Amino acid sequence: MKYSEQYLHHDPIMSGCLPSNPWISDDTSHWTINTDMVGTPTRLRVERWSFSFMELLNDSMGRREFMIYLEKEFSAENLCFWEACEDLRHGESSKIILKVEEVY
Structure with missing residues (x-):
């Protein structure tokens, strides 16, 4: 209801x-x-x-x-981190290493 x-x-x-x-x-x-x-x-x-x-x-x-x-x-990095993790989760598997290094 x-x-x-x-x-x-x-x-x-x-x-x-x-x-x-x-x-x-x-x-x-x-x-x-x-x-x-x-x-x-x-x-x-x-x-x-x-x-x-x-x-x-x-x-x-x-x-x-x-x-x-x-x-x-002064906390925009939190959303940027979440967006990067979502991009990593739903992105191309061939670019995982590059994306992980970018997030790190």
């Missing part, structure tokens, strides 16, 4: 698409409203970041905003 109540406003089937349904109206602004290119994220996008830390890290704009905050707190 908690999960479905939390994500209710983020489900386009349950709450409807904003600003409009591109399949019906031919308005393509819905496709671009949450892309990486927008300057200001939507309220629903920022709200998702508060659901869990992984929601924030999985969103490229959320990760960028978190990095800006960490730079102000």
Whole structure:
């Protein structure tokens, strides 16, 4: 129940698409409203970041905003280390040695 109540406003089937349904109206602004290119994220996008830390890290704009905050707190190396470890974990196996040396 908690999960479905939390994500209710983020489900386009349950709450409807904003600003409009591109399949019906031919308005393509819905496709671009949450892309990486927008300057200001939507309220629903920022709200998702508060659901869990992984929601924030999985969103490229959320990760960028978190990095800006960490730079102000002089602890950006923590996120850089996490990103390097994720790149190592999901990257090409042929480049593991180079990536490990880079992280070290």
